[in-house]
Amino acid sequence: MEAENELLSYEGYSQLLCQKGHIWNVGCNEMPNLMYEEPRNMKCPFCKKKAIWENMVDETNGSWDEVDGHRIDGFVKLKVKSKTSGECSACGKEHICEITYEIPKEEGRLYAKGLNGGGK
Numbered sequence: 001m002e003a004e005n006e007l008l009s010y011e012g013y014s015q016l017l018c019q020k021g022h023i024w025n026v027g028c029n030e031m032p033n034l035m036y037e038e039p040r041n042m043k044c045p046f047c048k049k050k051a052i053w054e055n056m057v058d059e060t061n062g063s064w065d066e067v068d069g070h071r072i073d074g075f076v077k078l079k080v081k082s083k084t085s086g087e088c089s090a091c092g093k094e095h096i097c098e099i100t101y102e103i104p105k106e107e108g109r110l111y112a113k114g115l116n117g118g119g120k
Contacts (some may be wrong), residue, residue, distance in 0.1 A: 011060045012073070015108070018044035021081050021100030028056075046098075053070040055108035076107045 011027045022044050031042075042051040055076045057063075063073040078101040085096045103110065 003102040009060065010058070012042055012056060015055040015057060015076060015078075016042055016044075017078075017101060018047060018050040019052050020044070020047055021103065022046045022049075022098075023078060023101055048067050050111075052111050053108050054111070055104075071076045076104055078102065078104065091110055 010028055012028045013021060014028070014031055017023055017031065024045055027037070042054075043049065044051065055074065056068055057073050057075045059073050061072070063071060063075065065072050080098045081102045082098075083096055084098040085094050088095050
């Protein structure tokens with residue numbers, strides 16, 4: 001029974017949001033094993049707050065349907081909550097310094113207690 005010894009592959013990453021709404025992505029090989037633990041200890045690289053929302057994006061079979069072109073990987077397009085911009089000291093041009101996103105309530109997994117929502 002050769003099939004029992006074969007390993008299934010998985011390619012993808014997780015979209016993570018902190019309490020403040022910063023987003024960052026973590027590759028599947030860097031995430032904790034979600035069968036046994038949740039990424040509650042994952043910290044935002046911008047403000048060091050804990051991750052409160054996570055969505056797995058499965059790229060194993062590609063991201064787009066070849067027939068009609070819609071996304072099939074589970075990626076969640078997030079709604080921008082706020083943008084902060086400022087003048088760059090090096091070039092003098094206006095740049096976006098910080099973008100925050102709304103925490104989805106119907107998609108992904110919500111970890112923080114006291115927040116309503118959290119889908120799949």
